[in-house]
Amino acid sequence: MSPIQANGYPIYFNEQGYEALNKWLSDSKYSSIFILVDSHSNEFCLPHFLPCLATNIPIEVIEFDAGEGSKNIETCVQIWKVLTELGADRKSVLINLGGGVVSDLGGFVASTFKRGIDFIHIPTTLLAMVDASVGGKNGVDLDHLKNQIGVIQVPAMVLVDATYLETLPQNEMRSGLAEMLKHGLIADKKYWEQFLNLNKLNFNDLEMLIYTSITIKNNIVKQDPTENGIRKALNFGHTLGHAIESYFLEQENKPTLLHGEAIATGMVLESFIAFKKDLISSAEYQQIKETILGIFEPIVFEITDIDPILALLIHDKKNEYGTIQFALIDGIGRIKINETVKNELLIEAFDAYKS
Numbered sequence: 001m002s003p004i005q006a007n008g009y010p011i012y013f014n015e016q017g018y019e020a021l022n023k024w025l026s027d028s029k030y031s032s033i034f035i036l037v038d039s040h041s042n043e044f045c046l047p048h049f050l051p052c053l054a055t056n057i058p059i060e061v062i063e064f065d066a067g068e069g070s071k072n073i074e075t076c077v078q079i080w081k082v083l084t085e086l087g088a089d090r091k092s093v094l095i096n097l098g099g100g101v102v103s104d105l106g107g108f109v110a111s112t113f114k115r116g117i118d119f120i121h122i123p124t125t126l127l128a129m130v131d132a133s134v135g136g137k138n139g140v141d142l143d144h145l146k147n148q149i150g151v152i153q154v155p156a157m158v159l160v161d162a163t164y165l166e167t168l169p170q171n172e173m174r175s176g177l178a179e180m181l182k183h184g185l186i187a188d189k190k191y192w193e194q195f196l197n198l199n200k201l202n203f204n205d206l207e208m209l210i211y212t213s214i215t216i217k218n219n220i221v222k223q224d225p226t227e228n229g230i231r232k233a234l235n236f237g238h239t240l241g242h243a244i245e246s247y248f249l250e251q252e253n254k255p256t257l258l259h260g261e262a263i264a265t266g267m268v269l270e271s272f273i274a275f276k277k278d279l280i281s282s283a284e285y286q287q288i289k290e291t292i293l294g295i296f297e298p299i300v301f302e303i304t305d306i307d308p309i310l311a312l313l314i315h316d317k318k319n320e321y322g323t324i325q326f327a328l329i330d331g332i333g334r335i336k337i338n339e340t341v342k343n344e345l346l347i348e349a350f351d352a353y354k355s
Helices: 014-028 039-044 046-052 073-085 100-115 126-132 162-167 170-187 189-193 203-223 230-235 238-250 259-276 282-295 306-315 343-354
Strands: 010-013 032-038 059-064 092-098 118-123 137-142 145-152 157-160 325-329 335-340
Touching: 010 014, 010 203, 014 118, 014 157, 032 039, 032 046, 032 100, 039 046, 039 059, 039 092, 059 073, 073 100, 073 137, 092 100, 100 118, 100 126, 100 137, 100 145, 118 126, 126 162, 126 170, 126 203, 145 238, 145 306, 162 203, 170 189, 170 203, 170 230, 170 259, 170 282, 170 325, 189 203, 203 230, 230 238, 230 325, 230 335, 238 259, 238 306, 238 325, 259 282, 259 325, 259 343, 306 343
Parallel strands: 010 157, 032 059, 032 092, 092 118, 118 157
Antiparallel strands: 137 145, 325 335
16 A cells, blocks of 8 residues: 655555665664553564564663553653653654554653654554544543643654554454544545445455545645644544543443544434534434444433533533534535534433434
């Protein structure tokens, strides 16, 4: 597969990617290489990755505990301290080998250490391949509020190797699939329709779907790197999805949701809102709801959950001047941004989801 050129960095695939990585490491004359992993990618992905490196530059591996609970400033402080103790300097490079948490946190650590060192993303989950590693967003959570602290800073390169997906459990695969469904719904109806019968897809199909998803996201980000306009389209399903994810994270009696599970629910809810605002037809809404709930098990909401979830919307990063703004599909494959929604309609969306 041909490399994809993003804003200021290339995205390589499979074997060609390792050749490009080794050439980049050689040409850049880095003083040291640090590989950031979580406990999962250290066990399952690092053994595949290390033999692919062809370099005499000193290498150190830094590991942190896997999971969204580690995506905070405290983990960053620990990693900054380890980098300092191991002698990292401005000519060091950080390779982020892992899923979305590793990509988001590692990019933030590198962007702020000594006012910024180079970093490279090697995503090992489907979610990280099609979303977290592309676009230059890096950051951490503030308590249970998603991605409240961060920067936009692009990597030196991204290397996507679908081989890593062979180590992934099914729920993690589904989590990444949510972002791919979103790309079809906001930008490409024919792409969306490829997911209507997942049973017919094989691994080769998956590689091409990943490539298409990255292309869709990259084309949007290139138009609007700092999210002042059309990049807000990528937030479809995320306004309510992030609020749901944050709420479930802070409730000890609730199951922890994967990012994609929360976003899938957000897409169903926000599709209902689009239907009620006459942006999509009843048939389109039903197709979206049935497709997504055929992949993702419905989340159980108690009546006491709704108000606290809606209260979290005020922290959404798209809000301006205290107004909650949504990106809503305007027919499958098209999007409208900066849409305001009344509270009554939000409550109605949850009622429709539960019915």
